[in-house]
Amino acid sequence: MKRKFSLLITAIMLTTAIFTGCGNSINTNNSSDSEKSSSTAKASAAKTSYPVTFDAFDSEGKTYKQTFNNAPKKVITNNQSSTELLLTLGLKDSLIGTGDLDTPIPETLKANYESVAAIAKKGDAAKEVVVGSGADLVIGRAASFKDDKYGSIPSLNEVGINTYVQLASRMNTNITLDTIIQDVKNVGIIFDVQDKANSLADSMQKSLDDIKAKVPTDNPRKKIMVIVNYGAASFTVYGANASLQKEMLNILNADNVIEKGGSASLENIISTNPDHIIYVTATKNASSDADAVDRILAEPTIQNVTAIKNKSIISVDYTEFMGYGYRTFDCLEKLSSAFYPEVFKNKL
Incomplete structure (x- = not known):
């Protein structure tokens, strides 16, 4: 569990x-x-x-x-x-x-x-x-x-x-x-x-060690796109230049398909063909976030993209993915379960 x-x-x-x-x-x-x-x-x-x-x-x-x-x-x-x-x-x-x-x-x-x-x-x-x-x-x-x-x-x-x-x-x-x-x-x-802090730190380290030990590294590296504030024709993506998020994906034998963050389009999704999409929610984007994943999955022009065909969009909140706090380790567990359900099936 x-x-x-x-x-x-x-x-x-x-x-x-x-x-x-x-x-x-x-x-x-x-x-x-x-x-x-x-x-x-x-x-x-x-x-x-x-x-x-x-x-x-x-x-x-x-x-x-x-x-x-x-x-x-x-x-x-x-x-x-x-x-x-x-x-x-x-x-x-x-x-x-x-x-x-x-x-x-x-x-x-x-x-x-x-x-x-x-x-x-x-x-x-x-x-x-x-x-x-x-x-x-x-x-x-x-x-x-x-x-x-x-x-x-x-x-x-x-x-x-x-x-x-x-x-x-x-x-x-x-x-x-x-x-x-x-x-x-x-x-x-x-x-x-220190007693409380070390207890939390030890749990974080154990989670990290467990994921590193189980992620398959002999498989092809997974291609990931990170989307935030999805509108329709254009939206924002996070790039691979963010070192912490790059390391998180590297631990999962995965790479961000976008090198530098900024504005992107549906054509970017088609051309990069990600295996999984991470959708990052934030309070300031609550109105667009509410149904963003459903709208992405329903977009007719990207139905041949692997992540869309497999309905693999993982929703995480900003504090988990970009907040550099202890909840980052919760996020890593969530992503490992989504990327490798056959390995982490007991964590779903």
Whole structure:
């Protein structure tokens, strides 16, 4: 049976696992030395020893050291995946503001999410709102740490606000699924909830290892098209230049047939002849998303396309596929079941 992250999340929110281990220096990235976020802590698996220091990276790749003398108490999240992670780790009481939602919040987190103020209803919050909130930490994606959005890293640091930039949100470097796992562990260290964070990270790693072990690699590579906001004659596609999504497909022995994202047409579907189509839903596209898959399947001009003949359109939401959070691993499980039902039949 497919391992549901929602069940694990419920368990994490209700109970605390017990871990033991020797003290180790915390290494906060799995990339090259120049990209590593180092921690000065020596902590057991279950307890953080403050102070701890991590590197924060802006959208241009500049590095800023962030030192935490204790667990943050007034936190603002600037994207959905960081909001979901903190709620999952039982940190609702530390949240004083959240960013905009790209997709509906999971039911398991909905009540807690609705109890926290949304400081950005649409788009990004103003820096002035963040600074005036009394926050001691802003956490989330690199692209939102700008002065015309939530505030740049140095401008927030100047007024005593720390930042944690999700390593998986760094678009100017190579992102992997291991990077998401590292983000979960890092957040566990910062907030001194390592037991819960490590439990979630271990489950993510187990899911990844299971998929890698079972995906057939001796088969021809599958051709995939990723569509978003389908209109009719034209629509938008995501390209293979997005490193995290490229790795997700590579793990599944598959390739995106579109090299660079942008506008596409029915002719693109015909000429590339994808084996499967991934359709990405988002709150902002709710009106077109409602019946998009049915409309694509019914389009008379593309009936000879393999994905259409086999009715293989997999609907995923933006936060799963593009949100670089723990739900990315749910998405990977969903895609593996759709691409290889004969292998992953027990996960359907």
